[in-house]
Amino acid sequence: MAKSSVYSVCGMCSVRCPIKVHVNNGQVSFIEGNPHVPAMKGAVCPRGAAGIALINDHERPQTPLIRVGERGEGKWRKASWEEAFDYVADKLSKIKEEYGARAIALTDRGGPFRDIHRAFLRGLGTPNYHNHDSSCARNVQHAALSLTGMGRKAVAYDLKNSRHVVLQLRNILEAVNVQEVNNLMDAMEQGCKLTVIDIRSNVSASKANNFFKIRPGTDYAFNLAVIHEIFDKQLYHKEFTNRYIEGVKELEEFVAPYTPEWAEAETGIPAFDLRRFVKELAKASPSVIWHPGWMAARYLDSFYVCRTIYIINALMGSYGAKGGLPFVSKPGDVGQKGLKSFMDLYPKPEEKRVDGVGWKYKHFEEGPGLGHLLFKAMETDDPYKIKAYIAYRHDPLMGYPDADHIKRMWEKLDLLVSVTFSWSDTAWHSDVVLPLSPYLERESIIATKNALKPQFFVRHRAVEPAYDTRADWEIISGLSKRMGLPELVFETPEDVWNFQLEGTGIKIEDFNDKGMVSLVDKPIYKDFDSFKFKTPSGKIEIISKNLEENGIASLKPYESPRKPKSGEFRMTFGRCALHTQGHTVNNPLLAEQMSENVLWINTLEAQKLGIVHGERVAVSQKGYTETIKANVTDLIHPDAVFVIHGFGHRLKVESRAYGKGLADNNFMSGGMEIWDRAGGAVAYQEHFVTVSKLTN
Amino acid sequence: MSKHYLSQDTKKCIGCHTCEIQCKLNKNLPVGPKLCQVIQVGPKLVGEIPKISFIFMSCFHCENPWCVSACPTGAMQKRAKDGIVFIDKDLCVGCKTCVSACPWGAPQWNPNIGKVEKCDYCMDRIDQGLEPACVSTCTTNCLSFGTVEDATLIRRERHAASVSSFDENS
Numbered sequence: 104m105a106k107s108s109v110y111s112v113c114g115m116c117s118v119r120c121p122i123k124v125h126v127n128n129g130q131v132s133f134i135e136g137n138p139h140v141p142a143m144k145g146a147v148c149p150r151g152a153a154g155i156a157l158i159n160d161h162e163r164p165q166t167p168l169i170r171v172g173e174r175g176e177g178k179w180r181k182a183s184w185e186e187a188f189d190y191v192a193d194k195l196s197k198i199k200e201e202y203g204a205r206a207i208a209l210t211d212r213g214g215p216f217r218d219i220h221r222a223f224l225r226g227l228g229t230p231n232y233h234n235h236d237s238s239c240a241r242n243v244q245h246a247a248l249s250l251t252g253m254g255r256k257a258v259a260y261d262l263k264n265s266r267h268v269v270l271q272l273r274n275i276l277e278a279v280n281v282q283e284v285n286n287l288m289d290a291m292e293q294g295c296k297l298t299v300i301d302i303r304s305n306v307s308a309s310k311a312n313n314f315f316k317i318r319p320g321t322d323y324a325f326n327l328a329v330i331h332e333i334f335d336k337q338l339y340h341k342e343f344t345n346r347y348i349e350g351v352k353e354l355e356e357f358v359a360p361y362t363p364e365w366a367e368a369e370t371g372i373p374a375f376d377l378r379r380f381v382k383e384l385a386k387a388s389p390s391v392i393w394h395p396g397w398m399a400a401r402y403l404d405s406f407y408v409c410r411t412i413y414i415i416n417a418l419m420g421s422y423g424a425k426g427g428l429p430f431v432s433k434p435g436d437v438g439q440k441g442l443k444s445f446m447d448l449y450p451k452p453e454e455k456r457v458d459g460v461g462w463k464y465k466h467f468e469e470g471p472g473l474g475h476l477l478f479k480a481m482e483t484d485d486p487y488k489i490k491a492y493i494a495y496r497h498d499p500l501m502g503y504p505d506a507d508h509i510k511r512m513w514e515k516l517d518l519l520v521s522v523t524f525s526w527s528d529t530a531w532h533s534d535v536v537l538p539l540s541p542y543l544e545r546e547s548i549i550a551t552k553n554a555l556k557p558q559f560f561v562r563h564r565a566v567e568p569a570y571d572t573r574a575d576w577e578i579i580s581g582l583s584k585r586m587g588l589p590e591l592v593f594e595t596p597e598d599v600w601n602f603q604l605e606g607t608g609i610k611i612e613d614f615n616d617k618g619m620v621s622l623v624d625k626p627i628y629k630d631f632d633s634f635k636f637k638t639p640s641g642k643i644e645i646i647s648k649n650l651e652e653n654g655i656a657s658l659k660p661y662e663s664p665r666k667p668k669s670g671e672f673r674m675t676f677g678r679c680a681l682h683t684q685g686h687t688v689n690n691p692l693l694a695e696q697m698s699e700n701v702l703w704i705n706t707l708e709a710q711k712l713g714i715v716h717g718e719r720v721a722v723s724q725k726g727y728t729e730t731i732k733a734n735v736t737d738l739i740h741p742d743a744v745f746v747i748h749g750f751g752h753r754l755k756v757e758s759r760a761y762g763k764g765l766a767d768n769n770f771m772s773g774g775m776e777i778w779d780r781a782g783g784a785v786a787y788q789e790h791f792v793t794v795s796k797l798t799n
Numbered sequence: 800m801s802k803h804y805l806s807q808d809t810k811k812c813i814g815c816h817t818c819e820i821q822c823k824l825n826k827n828l829p830v831g832p833k834l835c836q837v838i839q840v841g842p843k844l845v846g847e848i849p850k851i852s853f854i855f856m857s858c859f860h861c862e863n864p865w866c867v868s869a870c871p872t873g874a875m876q877k878r879a880k881d882g883i884v885f886i887d888k889d890l891c892v893g894c895k896t897c898v899s900a901c902p903w904g905a906p907q908w909n910p911n912i913g914k915v916e917k918c919d920y921c922m923d924r925i926d927q928g929l930e931p932a933c934v935s936t937c938t939t940n941c942l943s944f945g946t947v948e949d950a951t952l953i954r955r956e957r958h959a960a961s962v963s964s965f966d967e968n969s
Contacts, residue, residue, distance in 0.1 A: 133825070135936050146938045152820040276813045281938055288811055288939050304842045304849030306813050314848050376847075680815035680938075692820050695830045738842050738849045 110137060110618025112562035114542025115150035115157070116683040117214055118280040121618055122147060124543060124565040131155050131543055131566055139617040142263070142282035149681050151281075153692040157541050158569060160691055162757055163525050164538035165570035174519070175510070175532045177756075184573065184581060191535055192585030194518040195227070198490045204228035205454045206488050208481075210235065210474050211495040215550030216562075219579050219591065219599075220495060222445035226588040230452040231489065234471035238502050241473070242399040242782035243272075246409035248468060249647040249657070250417070252637030255395060257430060259555050262286035264426035266387035271300040271322060271412065272396025272405075276307040278678040290426075296387065298380060300325065302675060303703055303745050304738035313380055319673045319743045319788065320664030321370040323404045326411035327661060328366030328374075329381055331358040333418050336378075338385035340420025347636070348417055350645025350657075357658040369663060371740075384419065390426025391419040398678075399782075403789055406782025407659050417643050423631040430629045431553045439622045442551055442559065442603045448590045457489055466653040467783050475503060475775050475785050482512040491518040496539065500528035501685040501749070501766070504774025504787060512775075522578060525686050526756050538572040540564075545574035546596045549603045549614075555626035559609065560619035561600065655781045667742050670712075671791045672704070674724075676748040676767040685749035689757035699764035701734040703745035704794060709735040713796055724770045724792045731765040733794075744794060801862055801882030803920055805934065806950040807855040811941035814839050814853035818933035818942060825921060825932035832907035834858075834918040835933050855942065857933070858905035858918040860884045866917070869900035874915075878922070885919035888912070920944070 106127050113120045113134075121137035134154055136143030157163075167187030172178030182190065198206050208231035209224055211217060217234075224232050236244065240255065247255040262268060263286035268275075275283050291297060291310070298313040299305070300322065308314040317325060333339050334355045344351060363374035384391060395412045399405045421427030434441045455462045458476035461469045463486075478499070481489045492513065500506040506528060513519060513532070521530040524541045539545065547562035564574070573581075576599045583591035593599045600611050613620050635641035639648065646657045667673055681697045682688055688698075702722065704714065714720055716735040721728050722744070729751060739745055751766025768774075771790045778785045814837055822828075822835050835857035842849035864884045867875045874890035875897050877883070886897075886906075891914040897906040898915065906915045921931040925944075929935065934942040943950070 133821075133932075144940050145936060146940065147817060147936045148938050149815050149817040149820050152817050152824065152936060155824055279813075279815060279938060284813065284939055306851065308849050309842055309851035310810075310813075311848060680813065691830070692823060695823075696816050696819065736842070737844065 106132075109563045109565050110614070111565055112542065112547065112560065112618070113147065113151045113154065114562070115148075115154055115687065117212060119214065120147065120151060120281050121560065122151065123618075126565055129566060131158065136281060137618055139619070140282070142285050144281075144285050146281050146285070148279040148281055149696065150683055150687055150693065153687070153690050154541075154543055156690050156692040157524075158543050158566070160689070162689060162759075163541075163570075164523065164530065164536050165572070167538060167571070168536040170534045174534070177531060179536070184571070187535060187537060188581040188585055191518070191520055191537070192582055195491055195582075195586060198517055199227065202488050202490050203454075204452070205231060205457065206490040207231065207493075208233065208457065208477055208489050208491070209493040209495055210477065210497045210499065212497050213471065215552070216547045216575065218445045219548050219576055222448055223579050223583060223588065223591055225446055225449040225452060226583065226591060227586060228452050228454075230454050230456045231458075231477065232471065233458065233474040233477050235474060235497055235499075235502055236471050237473040237475050237778070237784050238400055238787075239398055239784070240396065240400075241784040242406040242779060243396045243409045244468065245466075245782045246395065246406055246413055249650055250410060250413050250643050250645070254468075256553065258422065258428035259431050260392050260394065261426050261429050261555070262392060263289050264390060265290050265295050265392045266390040266426055267296045267298070267384050267392075269298045269300070269384070269391075269393040270307050271394065272399045272401070272408070273394040274301070274305050274307050274678060275394075276310060277305055277680050278397060279680045296383060298384075302740045302743050305677065306680075313376075313383075315370075315372045315376070315380075316738070316740055318369065318371045319675060319740055320402045322402075322408045323411065324361070324366045324369035324661050325372060325377070326408060326415065327358050327361035328363045328377055329415055330354065330411060330418065331361045332363055332378055332381040333385065333415070334358065336381070336385075338381060339418040340388050343389065343420035343422070344418060347422070347642050348645065349640050349642040353658065354414065354645045361661065369661075389420030389424035391416065391421045392427060393419075393421075400784035401786065401788045402664065403777070403779055403786045404659065404662070405784065405786065406779050409782070414645065422643070423629065423634060425628055429555060430634070431555060432557045432623070432627050432629070433553045434551060434557055434559075434622055437557060437623050437627065439557075440607050442549055442607065443605045445591065445602070455486070457487060459486070464653075464783075466649050466655060473783050474499065475778060478503070478509055478512040478775065481515060484515070488515075490516060491520075492516050493520045493522065494529045494533070495522045496524070498523075498527035498529040498685060500532060501768060504768055504771030504777075504785060504790075506768065508773070508775050524572070525689070526754055527686065528754065531754055531756075537578055538570070539578065540568045540572040540574050544568040544572065547575060549600055555628065557622045558619045559614075559622070561614045563614075563618070564596070650781070659781070667791050670793050672708070672744040672794060673742055673788060674767055674770045674790045674792050675743045675745045675788050677745065679747045682747065682749050685752065688749055688752060688763070689760040691759060694759035698759060700731065700747040700750040702731045702765065702794070703734045703736055703739045705739050705741040706735050706737045708741050709733060712794060714794070719797055721795050721797055722765060722770065722792050723795070724790070725772050727769065727772070729765045729769060730797060744792065801860050802946065803860065803881060803883065803925075803944065804947040804950050805857065805920065805931065805942065805944050806953070808941040808943070809852060809854065811939040812837065812853040812855065813939055814851065815938050817936055817938050818855065821932040821936055822918075825924070826916065828916060829909065829911045832909050832916045834907055834916060856903065858884060859903065860920065865900040865902065866897035866906055869896045871896060875906075875917075883920050883922055884917070885922060886915055886917050888914050891915055
């Protein structure tokens with residue numbers, strides 16, 4: 104067989120980098136960054152390179168499985184796809200008949216390929232689509248909406264042209280997005296400054312010009328003092344502020360008490376350093392990016408941290424600016440008809456959402472809802488019963504706090520289905536496992552990227568599945584056929600793509616040369632003179648009517664976070680370049696690189712406990728204990744301990760991950776109830792643990 | 800004579816280890832041997848910044864390689880046309896003399912076959928006009944493959960730029 108190559112889209116994390124996959128004799132031989140995307144620079148990250156090991160790994164679900172023992176017991180019978188589809192469709196039909204379509208819910212992890220399974224939910228008639236975002240970036244999204252009326256993705260991060268980048272809820276050099284890394288590196292080569300605010304020294308901090316090791320949970324204090332200093336020294340971008348921000352006076356009055364000296368006592372960051380930093384930042388205005396964050400589900404006031412970040416960007420004039428936060432274009436903005444949507448095949452269900460979003464919680468965006476409140480409703484049957492749940496490429500048992508509680512929340516479900524390409528705690532606990540082909544073995548629907556240079560892109564199948572697994576569209580087709588939704592039944596991927604491309608003037612073959620179709624030749628920086636934000640006034644509104652009407656303060660007075668008691672530490676977590684949360688830990692190549700996490704603990708605190716570097720220690724909370732090796736370092740705040748998330752697997756079917764490291768999510772007892780009423784996200788870092796030497 | 804040179808721009812390296820993974824895939828290596836490896840030193844506080852050094856280590860392809868001199872079977876060799884030091888595994892008896900001889904730990908042990916593995920700059924790839932696997936998809940392009948002369952010039956140019964900056968902030 105000949106050598107060939109195909110343009111595709113990486114699936115090792117949620118960034119979805121464009122890749123070129125080389126195939127030799129039906130086997131993937133090499134993966135590189137798509138050479139037609141300049142900022143990729145031909146690169147992939149370690150996980151992207153290790154995609155080959157994912158498809159060669161037999162330790163993943165290989166056929167449809169139907170549970171024969173108790174939930175979580177791991178007793179399965181193999182099933183054919185026909186049998187598995189029949190089984191799931193039969194249960195769904197019965198549930199729909201008895202409890203109504205609304206009793207069926209699905210969660211996924213967001214992304215550009217959702218249209219077809221969301222259409223399936225609509226076709227059934229249930230409003231209960233959720234994604235993982237209440238465990239991730241919901242606070243960012245709601246902060247953006249509350250100020251500008253536009254979501255977080257309405258702006259691009261123009262890192263390449265930036266003059267000063269601030270990372271507070273984003274760790275660009277470890278939670279790797281290849282294009283972002285390279286654009287930031289290029290900018291820094293040209294003199295762009297980098298400031299990192301974190302509780303520990305991450306890799307991004309190692310390359311920074313400024314590093315502020317902040318007391319955990321006091322970011323809001325720091326940011327309020329930054330705004331105070333901006334007003335005090337009149338450092339705001341006057342033209343932008345006067346023209347585009349409403350409520351400046353209220354803001355200035357609100358931050359009056361929050362001086363840099365006041366913040367120093369809260370954050371531990373010297374007022375002098377904060378002032379010097381703000382002066383530097385203003386010098387780079389408007390080419391400033393204070394990244395509003397990815398994983399911002401941290402503290403109970405993280406929503407307000409995100410709001411202050413957006414406000415600072417606005418005061419720096421970054422919105423719409425080259426090197427700042429320019430607005431992205433959608434296909435329609437550049438005169439291109441958008442993709443035909445599967446969701447538009449069906450009317451939006453009129454039923455109210457089970458999580459209360461849109462009626463009980465009117466200040467939240469409906470789209471992906473709040474996943475933790477879906478699970479809560481499963482437990483309480485309030486406002487109505489949920490009887491079927493599909494975890495679609497999603498592992499809430501590792502991704503949300505307190506797995507034992509979540510399992511109890513799921514007890515009343517009549518059907519729990521996992522669609523997954525890897526084993527996970529959730530898949531193991533399911534009634535039916537529908538094995539998804541890993542990304543190199545499946546194609547996906549065509550997706551739209553709204554950007555400075557908007558495009559359509561597609562994931563091509565690089566090789567045929569090694570096992571009896573299927574692509575998303577094949578799974579949705581199989582279920583739709585049995586659920587009376589013939590519109591979603593497709594025979595070939597070409598049929599799927601032709602449906603989407605209808606009326607766009609673009610053909611499937613147009614994707615062959617580059618894997619994407621650009622809708623414009625050059626990046627478009629929108630004409631800012633005629634720009635209007637999507638608020639009633641057309642400006643950025645500091646006082647949000649939506650928040651205030653729902654009893655939530657737009658400008659919330661600062662509350663000092665609780666300090667850990669003696670011997671206690673705040674449990675914190677983050678990412679590294681080698682792993683994507685839990686789902687790569689069992690990858691043979693990535694497991695070799697990093698098979699377990701370590702506990703970062705401050706040197707002085709470790710000394711008090713008699714703990715030495717490299718020693719295995721016990722981490723405990725409310726009588727529950729796990730052990731882990733200590734990484735004793737000066738470079739973490741003494742109030743916190745830190746681990747890379749995703750470890751501590753307890754499934755024997757994942758031999759390389761089994762029993763390795765500690766699962767931070769097991770130390771968040773009661774965590775499903777600790778969430779931010781203003782921003783909607785779960786607050787993961789409001790939990791405390793003790794650390795001790797192991798006793799024999 | 801050694802023609803090639805693999806250089807690392809440590810300023811850009813983020814210690815992501817993509818190089819190691821691509822290398823292992825290209826050579827189809829089991830768990831254990833790493834023909835290239837990024838070693839992390841730090842973080843260590845330098846001023847206010849917790850600096851980390853990520854140092855790329857593979858084989859230097861020496862002019863007078865210790866490993867070649869030490870090898871009793873002639874398995875470890877130097878390619879005449881371009882000076883690449885490589886191992887002919889058919890001749891390797893697994894005596895590990897090269898492992899002892901190399902001051903930098905370049906020869907690696909493959910436990911599955913009981914023989915040594917070593918960086919050969921991906922001869923198979925460079926003979927096709929491609930870059931070594933480690934260089935080809937380096938996330939930040941901090942690795943580059945060329946001649947020694949190119950590399951020294953790049954270093955001089957960068958240093959020159961850094962000491963004669965026209966940046967208003969400096």
